[in-house]
Amino acid sequence: MPDGPSDAVTLRATFLRYLALGGCDACQLPETGLLVWGAHIFGDEKHSEDTKGLDFEGATLPHDLGLVFCHIPDPIILRSAKVKNLFLHGSVVKAAIKADRLQAEGGVFLREAKLAGKVQLLGARLGSNLDCDGAALQAKGEALICDRMQVEGSVFLRGAKITGEVRLLGARLGGDLDCDGAELQAKGTALICDGAKIAGAFFLRGGATVSGCIDLTDATFGSICDDPACWPPELILNRCRYGAFQGNDAPMDSDMRLKWLALQKPKKYGQDFWPDPYEHCAKVLREMGHGAEATKILIEKERLQRKARQERLYRDLEQAREEWTNSPEENSTNISAESDTGKLLRLRLHLTLIAIWDGITGFFVGYGRKPFDAVWRGLIPLWIVGTFVFANAERHGAIKPNLPQIQLNPAWVSCAADQRGQLDCFLNHPDAASYPRFNAFIYSADTLIPVVSLEMQSYWIPDDRSDRGMLARGYLWFHIAMGWALTLLTVAGFSGLIKTDNTK
Template sequence: MSKEPHFGTRLEDFEPLWPAEKVLATWAWTGLIVVIGNDVPPDPAPRNRRIRASLIRYLALGGCAACRPGPKGVRVWGAYIDGDGPERAETRGLDLEGCAVKGDLLLGYCRIPEMMLLRRAKLRLLNLQGSHLGRAVPAEKAGTALSADGLDAAGGVFLRGAHATGEVRLLGAKLGGNLECDGGTITAGESGSALNATECTVTGTFFWRSGKVNGEVRPARAEGALVLSGAKVGHLIDDQASWPGKGDLRLDGFRYGAITGGPVSAEARLRWLDLQEPTKVGEDFWPQPYEQLAKVLREMGHRKDARKVLIRKEELQWADDKQRVGYRGWALWWRSAWDWLLRWTIAYGYRPLQALWPLAAIWFVGVLLYWTAWENGAFKPNNAFVLRSDEWVLCATTQPDIAKLSAEEFQERSRRWQGKGYAHQVDCFEDQAEARSYPEFQSALYSLDVLVPLVHLELQEYWLPDEATTLGAVARGFHWVQIIAGWALSLLAVAGFSGLVRND
C-alpha cells in the first residue's frame, strides 16, 4: 500500500486488496451491483465487508484497464466504506470534490462513517439508498455526513431509507432527476440543519414522504431544520407524517411547479407553512411561501384554497408589520382598525362579495330601527313646504289646548280630528286628503335607500327621522352611520373587484 493510498493512481497502489475489494475490482467492469452484504454492516465491521474509500474513488474516476467500471459506474451493496484519507485532509472518507465521475455512484445499504465530500463533483447519479452516513454520535457532536454543495447529478440523488447522522448539504446542487428521501432520517449536526438544499435545483420531483425501510413503513424525518430556501423543484411529493417540527421548516424562496402527492387543501398546507419560524433565524415574516403555495393551488384548479392561503398571508403580514414598525397610540389604533375593516369586509380584496354580509346586517338593523321609529311617530316629512303646510301644522298635537286656540283654529282642528284619536302627528298627517299623494313609508325600502349609494328609491327625499323625539334622534344618528357605511363598503367592494386593494 502506498503512503497516501487515497490518491492512488494504479491498482497496485492498493495491494494487498482486502477480500471485499477483490470482489469489487473483479466485477466492477460488468456494470452489475457488487453485493458485499445484504444489509448495512455493523460498526465496527468485519474485514470481509470493508472497502477503502480511496479504492472507491480510484474506480469512480476510471480505474485501470483491468478494473475499469462499466458504463453504469461504481455500484456497491452492503459494504463498509473505510475512511483512509490523509489525517489532515478535510475528510478521511470518500473525497470526490471537483471530480468528474464516470457513470453512477451507487453505495446502497453501506455504512459510510466518514464525511462524503462531493462538492462541485459531476456524476450521472448518486444513490445512497438505505445507507448509514456519519458516525453514531450525539447530535451536538455530529458534523456533516454528506457535503455536496454545487453537485451536478444529471440523474438525481437518492436517499431512500438512508440514515444520516450529521448534516446533508446540497447547497446550489443541480439535479437533473429527482431528489428522493422517502423513509430517510437525517439528524442535524452542529449547524442545526438536517437537510440543507438552499438554492438547489431539482428538475424532477422532490420526495419527502414515508417509505418502506426493512419491510417497515417509516416517515421521512428531519431531526433538525429542513432548509429549502431558494430551492427550485419540478414537483413536490410529501406527507404530513414526514413534516418537520415547529420552527424546523424554512421555505423562503422555495419554488415548485405542482404538488403531485400529499395534501392540497388550504387547511393542511397552512399548517405546513405554520411550521416556519423566521424569527428563529433572526428574520421577519416570509410572504413568498404563501404566494408560491397560492400560485400552485390556483394553477392546479384549487382557487378557493388559493384565496384562503393569500388571506392568511395578509393577516400574518399585517400582524408582522405592526410588530416590526412598532406602532403606538393613534397610529396603532388606526392601523388595527384598517386591518380589521379590510379583513372582515372584503378579506383584503380576495373576497369582495363578502362586503354584502355587513351591508345586509346594517340594512336589517335599519329596517327594525326605522319601523320602530315610524310606529312611535318619530318621523317627519323631509320637505320644508310640507312642514309649513296646514296638513302638518294643524296635526301638531293629539290633545289641543283649547285655551290657546282661536275660534277659527279650534274649529279647523276639530274638523280635522273629528274625535279620531290619532296616536301621533304623522298618523294625522297621512289621514288628510291633501297628504294622500305623499309617498307611503316602507322601512325596508327606506333602509335600502339610505344604505346603498347607487340605489335611489326617493324615500329619503320625503321622510326623515324627527330629532325632536328621543327615538327619532337615535334613528337620525343611525341614518348617518348607514350613509357612511354604505359608501365605505361599496367602495371597498369595488376596489376588491378591481384589484386595487390587493395591488396595495
C-alpha cells in the same frame, strides 16, 4: 462480508488501483469492469491520510468499479477522477469518501452501504443517479456533501439512515430528490437545498422522519410529494419554487398547508415574516384549481404580515420610550422634552391607527382578498338593523316627509294637533293619497347603499322633534356613513388597494 483483515480476502489498495487502471497486461479487465466482492481492502501507502486509502485522484477508470460487501477502513479518494459507474453496495467504509469533481458516465451506487465518514461529491457530474437507498451514513457535521453537483438522473435516499447534514447547495438534478422512508438526523439542518434546481419531485413520504431543519431556500422543484406525518420540526421555504403538490398523501386544503407554512421560524434568522412562501403556495393551489383554498392562504399571509408590522412598530415605540427614559440630561430642557413626548405620541397614534385599520379591513374584506365579505358582514346586518330602527320610528310617528313643500302643506300643518299623531293624520288625508308610503325595509337600503337610489330617502326623514325621532335621526347619519365606508372598502378590495402585494 469480512469484519477485518484475512489472508483469504485481503487486498492492498495499491494493488487494487493497479488492476482498476488496467496496469496488468496479463489480466485485462472485462468490459463490465472490476468487481471485488467481500474483500478487506486496506491502505498500504505511508503518506498522509489523503493518500493512504484507495487513491484514484485524477485517474481515468475505463470501466466500472464495484466494491461490493467489502470492508474498507481507509478513505476512498476519487477527486477529479473519471469512471463509468461506481458501486459500493453493502460495503462498510470507515473513513471518508472524497469524490469532489468526480465524473461518472453512469451513477454512484451506495445501496445498503455503511459509511462512517463524510461522503463528498462537490461539483461532481453523474450521468445517471446517486443511489443511497438503505444506506447508513454517520458523520460529525456534514454526512453527504453534494454542493454544485450535476446529476442527469435522481438522488435516492429511500430508507437511508443519515446522521449529519445532507447538503445539495446549488445542485442540479434532472430527476427527483427522493427521501421516502429516510431517517435524517442532525442537530441543526438535516437537509439543505439552497439554490438547488430539481426538475422532478421532492418526495418526503413513506414514514420518513426528520429531526432537524429542512432548508429549501431559493430551491426549485417540479413538484412536492409530501405527507404531513413526515414533515420536519422546522422548514425554510423562502423563495422556494415548485410547480404542484402531488401524491395521495399530499394535502391540498388550506388548513394543512398553513400548518406546513407555519413550520417556518423567520424570527430565528432575524426576520419578522416571510411573505413569499405564502404567496407562492397560494399561486400553486390556484393553478391546481383550488381557488378558495388559495384565498384562505393569502388572507392568513396578510394577517401575519400585518401582525409583524405592528410588532415592529411596537418595538420602535418601546425603543423610543427607553431612549427617552435613559436620557435624563437631554430631556432636561422643555424643548427636548416636548419633542420626545411628541415623538412618543406620534408612534403610539400610528400604531393604534394601524391596528384599527388592519382589524377593520381584516374583518370586513379579508384584507382585500374577499371584498364581498363587506356585504355579508357589514351591509346586510346594517340593512336589517336599520329596518327595525326606522320601522320602530314609524310605528311611533317619528317619521316625517322630507320635502319642504310637504312640510309647509296645510294638510301636514293641520295634522300637528291631531290625537292620532301627525303622521297618521297626514297619511289619511286626501292630499296625501299620491304621496309614496314609507317602507322601512326599502328606506334602510336606500340610505345605506350610496350607489343605489330607491327614491325613498328623498321623501322621508326621521322627525327629530321627538326623542325617538332624534335617536332615529342620529342612527340615520351613522347608517349613511357606514354605508359609504363599507362601499368604498369593498371597491378598494376589488381594486387591490388594500392588499400588501399584487397577488391575484
